[in-house]
Amino acid sequence: MSDAPRSPAKLGFYLTPEHECPYLPERTARTAFADPTAAPGLRAQTVLAEAGFRRSGGILYRPNCPSCTACVPLRLAVEAFQPNRTQRKLVARNADLVATRVALTPTPEQLALFTRYQQERHPEGAMFAEDAERYLAYFASGFSATQAVELRHEGRLVAVMVIDQLLDALSAVYTYFDPGSGARSLGTYSVLWQVEETRRLKLRWLYLGYLIEETRKMAYKAAFRPQQRLIGGAWREA
Numbered sequence: 001m002s003d004a005p006r007s008p009a010k011l012g013f014y015l016t017p018e019h020e021c022p023y024l025p026e027r028t029a030r031t032a033f034a035d036p037t038a039a040p041g042l043r044a045q046t047v048l049a050e051a052g053f054r055r056s057g058g059i060l061y062r063p064n065c066p067s068c069t070a071c072v073p074l075r076l077a078v079e080a081f082q083p084n085r086t087q088r089k090l091v092a093r094n095a096d097l098v099a100t101r102v103a104l105t106p107t108p109e110q111l112a113l114f115t116r117y118q119q120e121r122h123p124e125g126a127m128f129a130e131d132a133e134r135y136l137a138y139f140a141s142g143f144s145a146t147q148a149v150e151l152r153h154e155g156r157l158v159a160v161m162v163i164d165q166l167l168d169a170l171s172a173v174y175t176y177f178d179p180g181s182g183a184r185s186l187g188t189y190s191v192l193w194q195v196e197e198t199r200r201l202k203l204r205w206l207y208l209g210y211l212i213e214e215t216r217k218m219a220y221k222a223a224f225r226p227q228q229r230l231i232g233g234a235w236r237e238a
Contacts, residue, residue, distance in 0.1 A: 011038050015064060023212050024070060032064040039143040046166040049207055052230045055164060055173060058141040063210070071210040073230035075169070078198045078206055080226055087192055087223075094189045097151045097158065104148045106135045109157050117176040122217075139174060146173065151186070151193075159186045163194065169205035170198045191224060 012035035021029040034040060034048065036059055045060070052073035053062045063071040083091065106114070111129060118127055129135035139162045140146060151159040159177035163170050172194055177186035191208065198206045211229065212218035221227075228235040 011035055023215050030064050031061050033059050033061040057137050070212050070214055074208045074211040074221055075228050076206045078195050090185055090189055094184055097153055100150050102148050102150050104140055106132050114176050120179040161190050169203050171207040
């Protein structure tokens with residue numbers, strides 16, 4: 001991470017040609033992204049998160065589709081967030097899990113879990129990591145303050161959360177988990193864990209990426225309330 005935060009105003013931004021939408025395949029998309037050769041500091045990353053940008057590897061990006069607004073940036077104000085009854089039960093159900101911060105460089109155990117998750121949950125996708133180099137291309141960068149957190153049950157790895165820390169927020173980069181642990185709802189539980197971690201660090205926001213109500217894999221985020229959505233350039237309560 002750069003010691004001298006770089007203003008977003010000094011970053012170059014680019015726009016891709018139209019390409020197949022990764023979320024709604026019947027549509028095309030365009031993506032805006034910051035100069036991948038730059039190393040934006042923590043302040044710039046924070047400002048870009050507020051503007052709806054996400055990070056994938058060394059790329060900070062956001063959808064910029066002229067005829068579609070399906071991807072809605074979403075964040076939780078963690079002090080205002082109230083888990084519903086189902087979410088409270090879920091926290092209790094997973095009280096036997098142990099969370100541990102680990103190096104971002106993956107172990108063979110993590111790679112095996114990531115591969116199984118992708119094969120069973122996203123077989124149509126392109127995120128397959130046969131080795132640490134490919135894995136790090138998805139999740140690491142030369143500028144972000146990124147950590148990985150393992151969740152284990154009786155020593156067995158059941159989930160990994162990749163998280164960026166910003167000036168006033170955590171950003172949920174990616175979570176993968178044992179697809180055979182359905183009763184634990186580990187995707188939802190991971191969000192609830194990150195809410196509590198954001199509170200513990202005395203940060204204000206937890207960024208959850210894009211809410212896409214037209215696709216089931218992204219629509220689950222609507223269940224976390226109250227939440228804020230970036231609509232028309234302004235964050236609005238929902």
